[in-house]
Amino acid sequence: MASTTKILTAIIILDDCNLDEQVTxxxxxxxxxxxxxxxxxxxxxxxxxxxxxxMLRSGNDCAVTLAxxxxxSIEEFAQVMNEKAQYLGATESRFVNxxxxxxxxxxxxxxxxAFISAYAMENxxxxxxxxxxxxxxxxxxxxxxxxxxxxxxxxxxxxxTLIAGRCLVTAAERNGMTLVCVVLNSPQMYERTTExxxxxxxxxxxxxxxxxxxxxxGYEIKYAFSYPLxxxxxxxxxxxxxxxxxxxxxTGEFAGQMRIFLENDLLFSQNLYIMKK
Numbered sequence: 001m002a003s004t005t006k007i008l009t010a011i012i013i014l015d016d017c018n019l020d021e022q023v024t025x026x027x028x029x030x031x032x033x034x035x036x037x038x039x040x041x042x043x044x045x046x047x048x049x050x051x052x053x054x055m056l057r058s059g060n061d062c063a064v065t066l067a068x069x070x071x072x073s074i075e076e077f078a079q080v081m082n083e084k085a086q087y088l089g090a091t092e093s094r095f096v097n098x099x100x101x102x103x104x105x106x107x108x109x110x111x112x113x114a115f116i117s118a119y120a121m122e123n124x125x126x127x128x129x130x131x132x133x134x135x136x137x138x139x140x141x142x143x144x145x146x147x148x149x150x151x152x153x154x155x156x157x158x159x160x161t162l163i164a165g166r167c168l169v170t171a172a173e174r175n176g177m178t179l180v181c182v183v184l185n186s187p188q189m190y191e192r193t194t195e196x197x198x199x200x201x202x203x204x205x206x207x208x209x210x211x212x213x214x215x216x217x218g219y220e221i222k223y224a225f226s227y228p229l230x231x232x233x234x235x236x237x238x239x240x241x242x243x244x245x246x247x248x249x250x251t252g253e254f255a256g257q258m259r260i261f262l263e264n265d266l267l268f269s270q271n272l273y274i275m276k277k
């Protein structure tokens with residue numbers, strides 16, 4: 001997956017580190033092979049600046065610096081990466097470095113990378129960084145052409161090595177729906193991504209399936225839930241409720257659970273409460 005690896009590196013740093021903290025560039029990061037922002041040992045950058053270098057210019061030296069800042073060693077940071085991936089449902093992945101330079105032990109799937117990227121895109125600072133076309137403080141231009149060439153594109157990351165081929169993760173937003181698209185080893189990665197996103201936007205739209213305002217069969221719920229569906233899938237939605245016996249009488253008491261299915265696939269569940277009388 002080449003430098004799309006850096007999506008996971010970036011979100012770990014954003015989750016765990018202070019963006020304003022100053023980092024002295026270690027000797028181990030200087031001269032890291034592959035794409036680089038040409039950091040020099042002893043220079044001082046903030047964590048935030050290094051994240052821009054990581055995601056806009058794909059700086060492998062930024063990746064090494066951030067990994068060492070976070071964990072003290074590449075091996076320890078890779079362990080954190082694997083734990084995070086497992087937590088996010090990326091169960092067919094293995095990470096041994098923070099940048100994606102070739103290693104037979106370092107791999108993922110498009111599905112796993114989509115899980116990681118969807119989680120990352122929920123972080124507003126991550127979205128700000130990966131949607132930035134030009135980082136003026138350092139004069140860094142984003143390598144991701146989708147930001148300029150695809151309507152609604154808001155990220156995420158390019159990647160390339162001879163072994164991995166051309167890889168691209170893209171997030172795009174239209175009509176309140178954000179999609180994440182992953183292509184790996186795709187020679188025409190921009191064209192293929194455009195095709196996949198266009199097809200999804202043309203066939204899917206976000207449908208609100210429940211909300212606190214409407215409730216469920218006389219019971220109160222606390223969270224709204226929307227889901228992208230094709231028109232012919234809307235009729236396949238089933239909402240089941242399971243109410244405890246005896247039914248509580250006090251307003252706001254727990255009354256059971258509701259579940260939303262698309263045919264036999266569970267999409268969402270939440271608790272039911274007695275509505276105000």
